[in-house]
Amino acid sequence: MSGDGPNRRATTLDGFKVLWVAIKREPWVFTASTVGSALFGVLTVADAWVLGWSTDHVLLPAFDGDHVGAAAMWAVLGLFVGVAILRAVGIVARRLGAGVMQYRMQAHTRRAVTRQYLDLPMAWHQAHPTGELLSNANSDVEAAWGPIAPLPMAVGTVVMMVVAVIQMLVADVVLAGVGLLVFPAVVTANLVYQRFSSPLMTRAQQLRAELSEVAHESFDGALVVKTLGREQEETDRFGRKARELRDVNIRAGRIRAAFDPALAALPNLGVLVVLLVGVIRVRDGATVAGDVVTVAYLLTIVSFPIRSIGWLLGEFPRSVVGWRRVRAVLDATGAMAYGDRRLAPDTAGARLTVEQLAFAYDPAQPLLTDVTFEAEPGRTVAVVGATASGKSTLTTLLTRLVDPASGRVAVDGTDLRDLAAGELATAVAVVPQSAFLFDDTVRGNVTLGNDRISDEEVWDALRTAQADGFVAALPNGLDTRLGERGTSLSGGQRQRLSLARALVRRPRLLILDDATSAVDPEVEQRILAGLREHDSTLVVVAYRKATIALADEVVHLADGRIRDRGTHAELLARNAAYAELVNAYETQAEEVEQT
Structure with missing residues (x-):
């Protein structure tokens, strides 16, 4: 005492x-x-x-x-x-x-x-x-x-x-x-x-x-x-x-x-x-x-x-x-510093450049090492890898939710760290694995309160995301409240609304982190076909063979490194580890559908 x-x-x-x-x-x-x-x-x-x-x-x-x-x-x-x-x-x-x-x-x-x-x-x-x-x-x-x-x-x-x-x-x-x-x-x-x-x-x-x-x-x-x-x-x-x-x-x-x-x-x-x-x-x-x-x-x-x-x-x-x-x-440190650079106004797809990217949650255990690839404007790149290979972490780096330990991510040649605060969101959108919806109306969840987005634009985004049908069938259409976390909808419906939320902003670079995993394969194919009609550059974290085959280029990620790059057919022909991985995914998906 x-x-x-x-x-x-x-x-x-x-x-x-x-x-x-x-x-x-x-x-x-x-x-x-x-x-x-x-x-x-x-x-x-x-x-x-x-x-x-x-x-x-x-x-x-x-x-x-x-x-x-x-x-x-x-x-x-x-x-x-x-x-x-x-x-x-x-x-x-x-x-x-x-x-x-x-x-x-x-x-x-x-x-x-x-x-x-x-x-x-x-x-x-x-x-x-x-x-x-x-x-x-x-x-x-x-x-x-x-x-x-x-x-x-x-x-x-x-x-x-x-x-x-x-x-x-x-x-x-x-x-x-x-x-x-x-x-x-x-x-x-x-x-x-x-x-x-x-x-x-x-x-x-x-x-x-x-x-x-x-x-x-x-x-x-x-x-x-x-x-x-x-x-x-x-x-x-x-x-x-x-x-x-x-x-x-x-x-x-x-x-x-x-x-x-x-x-x-x-x-x-x-x-x-x-x-x-x-x-x-x-x-x-x-x-x-x-x-x-x-x-x-x-x-x-x-x-x-x-x-x-x-x-x-x-x-x-x-x-x-x-x-x-x-x-x-x-007083917590680590707040991100921003530059003053602006992206040139453009409606075409953005060029994504990833150079020698490295990242680790624990310095003793690097998660990504020397990751380098490029997505040309308007092209689709699929990122394929086993569980815990660093795919989702890569998407957080591409959207600058975290900064890399070394290397850089650039959009149209500009390092993300040099962009002004909020500038990246004008050109890049991400749809994460877990679709999060607010306790709001369908319109509110898609526009997030942006009154400049018209209902016509909302419906256009819903059509591309293959969500217009079930939204039209809801009791009040766009004015239907979805409940906390959208509990009144199925997992696939929540994913499609989350995708529409990104599309309505007309991003020049769209990143999908396994964002259609709860959607039927047939619906997923229609969604991806609709996305290809847009000029956006598309980076897709995928595991379904049919989805991967639609990509212009496939990046095979294993143990935090890029092990191979090429078309889906090329990687199947020359990379046994890649073929085993995607075939295993396909077999597992078929077993799930049969049950």
């Missing part, structure tokens, strides 16, 4: 550093909310003065039988109403400013995290679970800016405490000294509370992220979970984390339940002592009743500033943990 002190001090310091980030970004909102909070604090103290003045000038004279004029009654009423109205203004300014500042910082940070996600390469995303990334952009952001809500109130109550103490000293130094003895007790109680609660709050924030990761994996893998009968195991895995989070939160709640009454009781004990001493001093003529009432009332309100500061400090552990997790994303 001896190391807890420095850790708490570091957490408190880091918490103020996090708040300083928000204050620098939103200085005017912070100033407005702080001024409102200070106004509330000053006027809360003013209530004590009004109460004391009313006691001396209205209540006590009335009890003594003296005549209290209407002017005095109206003065008391006016003072109380005026203070109440101004204090209400302060409360509105404080709460509104704190809310605006907090939600602005959350929105700003979420946008920054999302931009960073988009800038970071796929290699970084592959090393970070999706559940963790969701937690970074959601619960971690909320935790990081949690202290903003009590911040203006804490600053304002400090003003309240200073003014209250000064007024107590002005009213009666002796009574003020007696009352202020409660301060060390309240501070000590807050320190004890922080000592026990901070580690639990930190652990709870970490568990929220872990719980999010487990939930996302279970939901994302629902098909696997259900088909393999693993519902109970996944429920138990989620339940263990949920119970651990519950237990941590309960322990933190018990600590708060024990200390909140103690913190509330200490000022009340102080008030009793002040009243006892005050009665003695009034009897001795050392003070007046109004000053005793003023000091006693002020003592009840000065405990609130201390507790509000405690609430602020209590948010720091979660805030610091959340901010560190967010900063880990924002």
